[in-house]
Amino acid sequence: MVKAVVGANWGDEGKGKITDMLAKEADIIVRFQGGANAGHTIVNDYGKFALHTLPSGCFYGHTTSIIGNGVALNIPILFNEIKSIVERGVPQPKILVSDRAQMVMPYHILFDQYEEERLGGRSFGSTKSGIAPFYSDKYAKIGFQVSELFDEELLQEKVVRICETKNVLLEHLYHKPLLDPQELLETLHQYREMVEPYVCDVSSYLWNAIKEGKEILLEGQLGTLKDPDHGIYPMVTSSSTLAAYGAIGAGIPPYEIQKVIVVCKAYSSAVGAGAFVSEIFGDEADELRKRGGDGGEYGATTGRPRRMGWFDCVASKYGCRLQGATDVAFTVLDVLGYLDEIPVCVGYEIDGEVTTDFHVTSKLEKAKPVLKYLPGWKTDIRGIKKYEDLPENCRNYVEFVEEQIGFPITMVSNGPGRNDIIYR
Numbered sequence: 339m340v341k342a343v344v345g346a347n348w349g350d351e352g353k354g355k356i357t358d359m360l361a362k363e364a365d366i367i368v369r370f371q372g373g374a375n376a377g378h379t380i381v382n383d384y385g386k387f388a389l390h391t392l393p394s395g396c397f398y399g400h401t402t403s404i405i406g407n408g409v410a411l412n413i414p415i416l417f418n419e420i421k422s423i424v425e426r427g428v429p430q431p432k433i434l435v436s437d438r439a440q441m442v443m444p445y446h447i448l449f450d451q452y453e454e455e456r457l458g459g460r461s462f463g464s465t466k467s468g469i470a471p472f473y474s475d476k477y478a479k480i481g482f483q484v485s486e487l488f489d490e491e492l493l494q495e496k497v498v499r500i501c502e503t504k505n506v507l508l509e510h511l512y513h514k515p516l517l518d519p520q521e522l523l524e525t526l527h528q529y530r531e532m533v534e535p536y537v538c539d540v541s542s543y544l545w546n547a548i549k550e551g552k553e554i555l556l557e558g559q560l561g562t563l564k565d566p567d568h569g570i571y572p573m574v575t576s577s578s579t580l581a582a583y584g585a586i587g588a589g590i591p592p593y594e595i596q597k598v599i600v601v602c603k604a605y606s607s608a609v610g611a612g613a614f615v616s617e618i619f620g621d622e623a624d625e626l627r628k629r630g631g632d633g634g635e636y637g638a639t640t641g642r643p644r645r646m647g648w649f650d651c652v653a654s655k656y657g658c659r660l661q662g663a664t665d666v667a668f669t670v671l672d673v674l675g676y677l678d679e680i681p682v683c684v685g686y687e688i689d690g691e692v693t694t695d696f697h698v699t700s701k702l703e704k705a706k707p708v709l710k711y712l713p714g715w716k717t718d719i720r721g722i723k724k725y726e727d728l729p730e731n732c733r734n735y736v737e738f739v740e741e742q743i744g745f746p747i748t749m750v751s752n753g754p755g756r757n758d759i760i761y762r
Contacts, residue, residue, distance in 0.1 A: 339551075339553055339554070339596050339597065340444055340548065340554045340555075340556065340590065340594045340595045340596060341360065341413070341553075341554070341555050341556070341585045341595070341596070341597040341598070341599060342363075342555075342556040342581035342595050342597070342598045342599065342661075342759060343356050343357045343360065343555060343556065343557050343558060343586075343599045343601065343656070343667075343722070344558035344560065344561070344562075344579065344581045344598065344599070344601070344621060344661050345559075345560055345561025345562065345579065345600070345601055346559060346561055346562055346581065346600045346601060346602040346608075346653075346654050346657035346658050346661065346663075346666070347561045347562065347563050347602065347603065347606060347650070347653055347654060347657050348441065348560070348561055348563050348564060348607070348608035348609070348612075348614070348748035349376055349550050349559070349561045349564055349579075349608070349609065350376075350382070350490070350561075350562035350607050350608070350609060350631075350635070350637070351601040351602055351603045351646060351669060352376025352381045352601050352603060352667070352670060352751060353378060353394070353557065353558065353559075353601045354377075354380045354389065354392075354667035355379075355381070355559045355669070355754065355756070356378060356381055356601050356667045356669070356751070357394035357395055357555060357750065358380045358382060358394045358395060358397065358756055359364065359391075359657045359756055360395075360555055360599070361395025361397075361398055361401055361551055361555060362386070362398065364395055364553045364554065364555045364603055365400070365401060365402065365547065365552040365553050365554065366401065366402045366403075366404060366543070366544070366547055366552055366553070366555050366556055366601065367393035367394065367395030367396070367401055367402075367403055367404065367554075367555045367675075368393065368404040368406050368540075368553070368554065368555065368557065368584075368587075369391065369393045369404070369405055369406055369409050369557050369559070370408045370409065370556050370558065370561060370583065370586075370587030370588045371406075371408040371409060371558065371583055371584075371587045372409065372410065372469070372555070372558075372559030372560060372575060372576040372577050372579070373390075373391070373409065373410030373411070373435075373467055373468070373513050373576060373709065374390035374391050374410075374412045374415045374416075374442075375464075375469045375575070375740075376388045376390070376411075376465070376559050376560055376575075376609075376637075376684045377389060377464040377637070378390075378557075378559075379399070379631070379754075380395050380434060381461065381754040381756070383517070383756070384397060384423075384426060384427055384428050386396070386480050387423060387426075387610070389419065390415060390419060390481055391405065391415055391416045391419055392407075392408070392410070392419050392420065392423070392431065392433075392706070392748075393555075393557050393610045393706075394557055394596075395432075395555060395557075396423070396431040396433075399429050399467040399704060400433070400552065401431075401459075401725055402432045402433075402434060403432065403433050403434070403701075404433075404434045404435075404436070404543075404544075404588070405433070405435045405436060405439055405540075406436050406439065406540060406587045406588040406589065406631065406648065407436040407438035407439050407540065407541070407587060407588070407589055408439075408577060408583065408586060408587020408588070409439050409587070410442050410455060410468075410470070410473065410575075410577070410581070411435065411439045411441050411442060411484070411574075412441070412442040412467070412678075413442075413529045413532050413533055414443045414529075414532070415443060416435075419614035420433065420550045422630055425521060427568075430445065431650070433534055433536050434536055434537075434538040434540060434543065435484060435536040435537055435538065435540075435705050436537075436538065436539075436540035436541075436589070436730035437483075437484050437537050437538065437539055437540070438483060438484070438485065438540070438541075438589070438740060439484050439486040440472070440476050440481040440482060440483050440484070440728055441470045441481075441482050441484065441529060442467070442472045442485075443468070443472075443482065443689060444525060444604045445466030445504055445517055445752060446469075446471040446475070447467065447468035447513075447515070448468075449467045449468070449471040449504075449507075450464055450467065450468045450470060450471050450516070451466045451495070452512040452514060453470075453471075453618065453624040454466060454510065456511070459461070459718070461611075462610075463573065463609075463610040463611035463612075464485075465610075465637075468489075469575065469576050469577075469582075470576045471634075472576070472590065473576035473577060474576075479497075480500060481524070482496070482723075484533060485649055486711075487530040487533070487534075488528060488530065488534075489622075491757070492591065493523060494523065494677055495652075497520075497522045497523045497526070498519045499518040499520045500517075500519075501516075501517045501518070501522060504517050505517055508649055511520070521593075522762050525751055527586070540588065540589055541588070541589025541590065543569075544551050544588060544589060546592050547594060548590065548594055551678055555582070555734070556584035556587075556595065557587055557742050558580075558581065558584065559575075559579065560575050560579045560581055561601075561655035561657060562579060562656065562658075562660050562661055563612075563653060565579045565580055565660070566578065567658050568698050569581070570612040570613045570702065571697075572699075573610065573611045573612025573613070573701055574612075580660060580661060581595060581598045581600075581661050581662055582595075582662070588615065590638050591622065595704075596664075597630060597664050597665065598661055598663055598664050598665070599663075599664070599665045599666075599667055599749075600657065600658050600661045600663035600665070600666050600667070600669055600745070601666075601667045601669060602654050602657070602658070602666050602667065602669070602670040602734075602747075603649070603668075603670055603671065604649060604650055604668060604669065604670050604674055604739075605606075605626060605646070605647065605649050605670070605671050605674065606646070606647035606648060606649060606650050606653070607627075607630065607638040607642065607644040607645065607646055608644060608645045608647075609642055609644050610645055610698075612698055613702035613703050613705075614645055614647055615650060615652070615653070615683060615686055615702060615705045615706070615707050615733070616648045616649070616650040616653075617645055617647040617708045618646055618648065619644070620649050623645075623646040623708065623738060624642075626646045626673070627643060627644065627646050628685050629709070630644075630673050631670065631673075641655045643719075647683075648680070648681040648682055648683055648707075649680075649682050649683065649739060650683045650707075651682060651683060651684050651685075651694070651739065651742035651743060652683065652684075652685060652686055652693075652695070652696050653683075653696055654697075654739075654742075654743050654744040655696075655698035655742065657746055657747075658743055658745040658746075659745075660760065662673075663740050663745040663746075665748040665749065666743070666745050666746060666747045666748065667747075667748070667749040667751065668736060668739070668747045668749065668750045668751065669751040670751065671719065671732070671735075671736070671750055671751065672718065672719050672720050672751050672752040672758075674714065674735075675714070675715060675716065675717055675718055675719060676714075676716075677714040677716075677730055678713075678714050678716065679711045679712065679713055679714055680711070680712045680713075680714050680735060681709045681711055682709065682710050682711070682712060682738070682739070682742075683707040683709055684708055684709070684710045685707075686702070686705035686706070686707065686708065686710035686743060687705065687707075687708055688701050688704055688705045692708055696715060712734065712735050712738060713729070713731045715728075715729035715730075715731040715735075716733040717729055718759060719732060720752055720753040721750045721752075721758075722752060722760065723760060724760065725750065725760050725761075728750075728752075728760070736750060746762075747762060748761065748762050749761055749762070750762065
């Protein structure tokens, strides 16, 4: 069976933990989109890790970790990541890389930095990992596919052609040093050496695994609201964050994705710019940020303080609908135990009218949150294993959210560890 684990909101919902937990029963875990621009934080028996490219199931000896064709593959980052977990006592993970995946090149990272610099105050709040330039090149058909590393004649011709176009921009738009084709070719040779043992026809491998009845997890990066089509455009990422894209980014039939586990946080947080209606500021935000997550709400890749907000029923209902949630995993519920009452955003007021629909960006930027206040439970709920053992106000909060979003909350996470989970 194929299950997708994806985010309902802006990312940072706790997908890494849920994937790590579900991977116990899985054979194969696939990253199907995005690059090393966002991390997944995982706490397990080996310690605390921030992964950027490796799928979150790589800590189990019985799993195979796959980098799908939809991923923006930064080869040195992947290999440094493998090295860093092995150095900390994790067994060498079994890894396969799609021969159709494309590679983030060193110049993609430079162009990302140069463009943000050039835009100044109008920048997109990029993590400067080269993601937008990478996907631009992929769709402009001037990207480098992993399979091309093994065609020397093609590489030699292509590096010259790429450097010609990139150097025009470097010279005249950015006024930065030019690219050298020979140097680029040497980099590609290094990449070839690193990746060669892992290259595989992933789509064919997965097709056979499905026929053999293997348990496959598709792991998404970021969340619905960062999707380039359905999110808060233009403050979005450059690849689709939806479970539906899992079929494309892994190379499997869409009807094989039978379960979509949408991860949703018990409050809201976001890294990067863009519309965020339920956002809070000042001391209120600082307190939530400090208590949030495991060790506070800071980006796993950038270390940037996350923007904080109350749970947003409008955005989450929309996020779950577009993902096609069969199950909702509700995370970091334990964090809210300090509050006397808990605000929840139940609607948006736009131009004097209240709506529960998630609109296009220009309308969201005018929206004001409509809040409802629920009584808090004022106790620590970590360690509780059964739903009925949660405080009544805590259960009321979960059930209120479930009713508002209209999708079943089947898992409640009440701590950062692998086993801090309550099944409903």
